[in-house]
Amino acid sequence: NAGVTQTPKFRVLKTGQSMTLLCAQDMNHEYMYWYRQDPGMGLRLIHYSVGEGTTAKGEVPDGYNVSRLKKQNFLLGLESAAPSQTSVYFCASRFLDSTEAFFGQGTRLTVV
């Protein structure tokens, strides 16, 4: 039982490049989340999903897209990376409302 796994763990991108971050969970959770963590800013919600095939915007969705084609996977895409997207990205999942969210190990992304 791996929990929540993020791929990759580290990545350096050039401005304008695209990439996809993968989040996979093996706990049959309904809800999945993508956050970014910047110093002094806490965890800011980018996008989230309350079930397979559904996604919704969070606090800071601009510049990101997501897809949840399979219940266990939640993908975060950057179409044209910008230096402002340099951050640590965390994926999380939980079964339903009012239940514990489990986090992945994080992805450190640097855009130069």
Added chain:
Amino acid sequence: GENVEQHPSTLSVQEGDSAVIKCTYSDSASNYFPWYKQELGKRPQLIIDIRSNVGEKKDQRIAVTLNKTAKHFSLHITETQPEDSAVYFCAASGGGSTLGRLYFGRGTQLTVWP
């Protein structure tokens, strides 16, 4: 949408003293309030949570209180130890039109000096 405010942003205490971190939320539909601890370079992990039908919850040295009328909740750590040093985040989870959302405060860096 929900807005979660957390104070203070940094907190230093002597080992054995108590630490209190406070959060406020804006959406009266929020009904679940977890607290997470994040050690340096690690992922956030749940330490305690409280639901809106409960006013207080304790787990050994950690307690959380909730005041729904005032829309604030607090984390209390007693008999602090150096290993309590970490960043603590409060969060609020909504209902109704914001079902599924999980919002976090900006975090409190707690340092416990031996």
